[in-house]
Amino acid sequence: MHVSVVLFTSDLRLTDHPPLRAALDAADAVVPLFVRDRAVEATGFAAPNRNAFLDDCLADLDSGLRERGGRLVVRSGDLVAEVCRVVTEADADEVHMSAGHTRFATVREERLRSALEAAGRRLFVHDAVTVAVPPGTVTPASSDHFAVFTPYYRQWAQVPLRPAFGTPRRVSVPEEVGGEKVSAHGGSSEVSPALPPGGESAARGRVTAYWRRGLGAYEDTRDDLAADATSRFSPHLHFGTLSPVELVRRARRHGGPGAEAFVRQLAWRDFHRQVLAARPDAARADYRTKHDRWRTERTAAEDIEAWRTGRTGYPLIDAAMRQLRHEGWMHNRARLLTASFLAKTLYVDWRIGAAHFLHWLVDGDVANNQLNWQWMAGTGTDTRPNRVLNPVTQAKKYDPEGTYVRRWVPELAGVDAPLVHEPWKLPGLDRAALDYPDPVIELSDGLDRFRHARGKQP
Template sequence: MDTSLILFTRDLRVRDNPALAAACEAGRVVPLFVFDDAILDGPFAAPNRVRFLLDSLADLRESLSERGGDLVVRRGDPAGEAVRLARETGARSLMLADERTAYAARRLDRLREAVRADGLDLDISAHPGITVVTPGDLTPGSGDHYKVFTPYWRAWEAARWRPAADAPAEVRLPSGVEPGTLPRLTDLTSGSPSPDLAPGGESAGRERMRAWLRDDAAAYDDVRDDLAADRTSRLSPYVKFGCVSPRELAEAAPDPYRRQLAWRDFHHQVAAAFPDLPRRDYRSRDRRWKDDEDAFTAWCDGTTGVPIVDAGMRQLHREGFMHNRARLITASFLTRDLGVDWRRGLGHFNEWLVDGDVADNAGNWQWVAGTGNSTRPDQVMNPLRQASRFDPRGDYVRRYVPELAGVEGSRVHRPWTLDEERRRSLDYPPPIIDPDDR
């Protein structure tokens, strides 16, 4: 009976996991996750993501154990650890998810190089599952990738999706393999996670998916921009970590939500073609960014004096998550109103967002900043108009900015217009810029 390795990366689930299904079909299976020092030593080892990752791995281990297997945990270089385990178990094949980020491409190259250097007869294969449609599967006649979303969306809608992979009924782990223990949060990162961070894992993700599909999915297009209603799916962390299959979600969700998943796939195919997306302007606009540390700090801390902006930033810190409309408002305020480089905003989001997907996060920041794939690169989102439209009663602001909890109705969006005595009693800063003058 042959033995296969599956190297889990961003596909932390047993349902609709093509790489896991292929490994199980081959015979005995060694499910492996490697805590990668190259990631743990960098900015992506943020407490929120590490906590969510540990939850997800614990849940994955339980799911594999229920099927007779286990999750083998190692720390170090994924290529070196995978080759070492393949040699120990006599594995003939290694499966992993097909990722197209610059880092994932380097990891795959290192795996192949390590196999050659060791002289192993180990077949390496990458399987779909990170996106609904794999980057590169859809290409325009005029180039290597779609640069504008609408034609991509038309192609995406017409595409034939891969068949869903069944969850394995049995996972047969070879005898003698030491699974290893999951580390503690403090072993991997310093700092504390957000107090209201959602739990990670496939079980939590599927529970959230079922509840959203049952209760809110039908109204998604009507409520997704309503800040106070908070009726978005909140599934993005589970999709980012692969706890929920984006393909399965796309099949079950209504068209307006499917379009959002297509946006995610769009950014992934942009990042595959332009690996510098998180670091360099996709389209140069000759912008001159300001070096304003005080303004940037106020934005990060949620103390700009513009309530709708501060509410979004404080939600980010409290939950490791931010409402989709608030993300657009806060990013526009930083780049368009304060004139601060989008890369600085992206960096701060990466420190806190549990769903901080490399391609999607960078693609959206560049879209807002006017350097990315937007067909309207000069569009500016006035925060007061956005607040009036998407938080008309001010409930979202009052939820996250307690200093303003006692301000009535929509006046909460313009506390600087209150009389002087009332303003002083609020213990809330004046705006760092005049938002009425934007």
């Protein structure tokens, strides 16, 4: 009997899964395998929210496989060693997996290839599984990657997408290959109270609902903080319970300004991946250094703690940081504002903010997280690296009635707009009655410090 192994990584779905389809086409039986890689835990990337969401994804994947006569085999340990053990136990001829685009993923892939080849087995790596357009597919004439989004998007939009595959009807798994028990997460004090459920079933339910009610208005509502009108697909894209190729294809068939704006955001996701694939050091080091002498954990401890806990005195910033802790997620507009505030208004090293986001975000993703932080810090691909977002003017624009702020900052529940965004301007007794801090810094002072640090004023 010809057996193949499908190694699931960041592609925890059955629908539109090229490695699974190829394995089923090539073999009589397939071992669907997921390895809880101890190396991921050693990096600190396995944060509580993502671990909990992962448990849900694995349980849902196992359930979907069982409905088709199969099951998910879960192992823990060194990924290469565990895959090789499963290959031996199943007497498998080949392994299929999705391509990764971080340095960690590509190094791990090469280790696995070498180990399998030494054992006389083959590794097949499939692209366009976790991205719509793989890194390196489109490049400018003078470089190995695009550093500006708009010309990248023009070429990205012209790339023919691979076909989107359906869900397999049956998956046969050899009985002799065993694994660990698979179950959804049971909750923990370390996990955000309102963490969304993981898994392909939840993802596809969200797609159905959003396509019906939200996609058409996406262009007009995506920055409306109070409306909460974004898709919230990002955790599912991160864990691969949704296919970017399928989403782009479906959005294009839907058509209209909302769908076009939605596709553009998926292109941004691919853009960051092609930057990181070409410049893996950008996960830690400035993509374009400005020779900043950032304030650190030691020199800005009080400001950093106020930012982390949502007690900066700027209501929109505090609302966003509290949403992050409660849901393990934050609205994209709020991510931009909180990042600008920490890196530019408080002049704190962007890596401190990026690490905090990675701890809490269920969609915490090296490419998107680190490169968006660099974008806002002015050390990344932003063509206006010295722009500073004003949290008050932005709040009045994207939360004009103060609904978002009052949702997350109950201390200000009785304050009407526009003063809900500037509570320090309330009359004396009204201000004194609020259990809410004064601003940690005057915005003008923060702007002056940043401009001086960047050599933009004396």
